[in-house]
Amino acid sequence: MSGDLDNVGGGFAVKPFLELTASDLDASLDSNAHGLFHFAQATLPSLLASVPTSPHPPTLLVTGATASVRGSPRFAAFAAGKFAGRALGQSLAREFGPRGVHVAHVIVDGVIDIPRTKGYNVNEGKEDGKISPDAIADSYWHLHTQHRSSFTQELDLRPYVEKF
Template sequence: MNLPSVSSKPVAWIAGVGASAGLGAAVARRFAKEGFAVALTGRTASRVEALADEIRAAGGDAYAFPGDVADETSIKRIAARVSEIGALHAAVFNAASGIRAPSLDLTAVQFEDALRVNVIGGFVFGQAALRALLDNGRDAEASHGLGTLLFTGATAALRGRPPFAAFAAAKAALRSLSQSFAREFGPRGIHVAHVVIDGGIDGERLRQGAPQRVEQAGADGLLLPDAIAETYWQLHMQHRSAWTQEADLRPYRESF
């Protein structure tokens, strides 16, 4: 892909982009709507490129950078390409991986894969994003600071239960990582926040993988991707005098 010279537009980098009817895509569209150039990263090149085409067709600026979020070399390469677009103002880690299985049926390989994507991926992406945010030339004393780093969490980050042992361990570790980043880089002007998604997301993954759950949830029983994306945008826009480190989102009908 031919990249433009450095843009005057702020850049948002979203990792964990898949289907158009998914959270990563909704976040990308929300930031593009506000005039951001959006850099899109996901494992499936065809899906990442299709979303970039969709956003451009709607009048936005979007760039497809497919790759493995847990591969440090790949993320460093993508980060360098993101920097060619312009100054990074927001980064969102939305990648996730986990297997549903009884604990005694889980293999070490499956457990490790959940950790690799959720935790190692969150670390290498977060590290690359933090470096870019520190270098983007903005004033840390500005109302929104140097920029925003957001992590998509889950109910499993707060409590483990079967059959999600691997997913829960990985998401709990990601939550702890976000807290460490927030405590280290908040005072330097970077807003780091973790968002607990407490419920099913009404997207392609759930509708294709567990249609019975969609039916059981009924009207207003699932989180809408666009509604979640709106919260991500509002987190980015928070004044530095009142930053949120963790938010939890759930349908009004969801018990907790």
């Protein structure tokens, strides 16, 4: 891992499959699947305890990527970790949703418009070709405030011009 604190997948190995090492795969699984596993085990007891008194359903949001649903050449290790996180999130949603905790998986597909990516030319430089962090926050807030009669299990966020 690169130590990229903005993105758990920020240091993933992008290389042909035959050049991947077991350490590359382990790094993806450790950060994505194991990270979610430990985080969920640490937080779900508090989320469950707050169900009766919370003004909105207690919420656990899992951030994924297109690699959560589709592998691509040179992204095998990254996809393995993201697929595993998505599967874990689905299992958590099915186990804890009926107990009042909203668990949702959010695919964030695109470059997020933050200072570090200011110079990146994506989507041909089109206006709003990067994902606004405020728009992501609005979507996450919407998920958190959803009525329990209509929980979203998965949401896919991308700029209007992003290829997918």
